């Protein structure tokens with residue numbers, strides 16, 4: 255063990271996306287010793303890909319206030335969101351945007367100099383009235399602008415970065431305290447044990463669970479896998495968002511901002527299809543509604559193209575000037591990947607896996623919480639989670655566009671503030687039992703190189719491909735019992751085959767091959783949680799759409815699912831009480 259490097263920090267943050275970097279900035283500015291570990295260079299984190307913008311009731315374009323934003327978010331969540339966290343987030347939103355502005359984010363501007371705001375799906379004025387315009391944007395490159403500004407601010411504040419280090423597992427003692435993590439340097443494979451008084455997981459989503467996805471290859475649910483292996487259940491994993499407008503057959507995202515600017519969907523008969531499904535909000539109904547509408551149109555033979563397997567997103571009528579000013583990245587994506595200029599012709603689109611609504615259960619302070627005996631939630635000492643890997647839960651059954659950037663910033667900051675207070679009371683490192691460290695370090699060696707060329711060996715790429723296909727076929731936009739049951743069996747078989755994974759000795763990309771094996775193990779954990787929870791939930795709510803149980807069932811199912819290796823499925827109540835206003839009781843969801 256002596257050769258293994260040991261480092262100590264007040265806080266370890268795993269993940270350098272918007273969630274991790276907002277938290278690290280707050281901590282570094284409070285003069286705490288904070289380390290950020292990221293498997294990619296920080297500014298390559300997936301937040302960089304966010305296009306359309308971030309919600310806040312600034313009322314720069316149309317009347318607005320945080321309470322309307324809260325109503326829309328609760329309704330968008332199909333009443334599964336926790337209303338204390340939703341109130342907290344919507345109230346904090348304007349401040350979060352102004353903070354970003356001061357950090358240097360170059361938001362697009364209105365002629366009067368105020369921050370530009372566009373309309374996004376599921377937004378309304380006055381609790382379900384006319385369309386609102388709540389999404390603050392830096393053209394269609396909002397995430398890029400936010401991530402770069404946060405990184406620069408962290409450099410100024412002297413955050414310590416471990417760039418291109420892979421976090422494998424948490425260190426947790428027998429009392430349940432989390433004491434840091436074991437990571438390795440992807441370049442040379444050297445293991446580092448990072449001891450920390452507090453650890454924040456901010457590892458992003460698990461969009462690589464599905465074959466067709468808007469998510470980058472790095473979105474493999476690592477933090478969720480780590481949490482599960484440390485005995486923490488994952489919450490609401492059956493709720494996976496399919497974005498209505500991925501480029502058909504390829505998956506790249508065409509932001510909802512396109513429809514916010516006035517773009518709309520047409521079917522093979524040239525009809526504006528959303529008029530049939532959401533007469534009022536039309537193309538700006540919430541994402542689950544629009545995705546299902548597209549799937550139904552195609553299923554009923556009204557798709558476009560020779561195979562009638564997609565619909566068209568029309569925006570050429572917006573004019574070249576608007577497209578170039580507000581949607582330049584989208585225009586470039588369409589030209590590069592399709593050879594289509596959207597200023598001249600419509601774009602073929604199809605619903606595509608996009609966002610993990612579920613994740614590591616937390617309260618609104620970012621503390622990871624688990625059920626203990628008769629209590630629905632008790633904090634895990636020393637452990638926090640924020641961003642897409644966490645389930646706080648502000649998105650419930652369906653996330654509204656523009657609410658994720660908001661979520662990562664608001665709860666990244668909230669977690670950091672709680673950590674600052676916690677560290678005032680817990681000044682010293684807890685002593686780590688060496689056996690615990692040794693056990694985790696040994697486990698890091700589980701994907702060592704091997705000369706074994708036996709026929710039973712499995713390749714990471716092969717298993718990953720199979721997993722993504724199974725999830726796409728068995729746990730997609732529409733679900734039903736038999737298909738889910740078959741999916742459960744197939745995923746369990748794939749998990750069993752994982753033990754035969756071998757990394758070839760000759761591979762010159764040895765460490766990246768190891769990273770991919772660890773990522774696959776994490777995806778497998780997420781897949782188990784997702785498909786078991788989806789199979790069990792016998793209702794349709796938000797993005798979870800069961801053909802055999804088409805109605806929402808508040809009596810039996812207004813509760814969060816929890817899935818763990820140890821206990822399988824469990825449930826806990828939704829936090830329906832907001833902080834200061836009356837709660838929004840469940841109602842039929844119409845757009």
Ligand SMILES: Cc1cc2nc3c(=O)[nH]c(=O)nc-3n(C[C@H](O)[C@H](O)[C@H](O)COP(=O)(O)OP(=O)(O)OC[C@H]3O[C@@H](n4cnc5c(N)ncnc54)[C@H](O)[C@@H]3O)c2cc1C
Pocket residue numbers: 268269270271272273274291292293294296299300301302303304305306307308309396397419420421422456457458459468469470472476477507509608609640641642643655656657658659660662
């Ligand atoms: C194409 C696209 C467009 C989007 N557009 C919008 C939008 O307009 N508005 C909006 O609100 N939301 C949008 N979203 C969603 C939003 O961008 C994400 O939910 C959000 O950015 C996630 O931020 P995060 O900080 O949680 O994680 P990420 O930005 O994904 O960062 C995760 C970090 O964890 C690190 N990491 C992961 N695993 C490990 C490991 N094992 N070891 C070390 N490091 C690790 C990564 O290196 C990375 O630094 C979009 C999503 C996509 C895919």
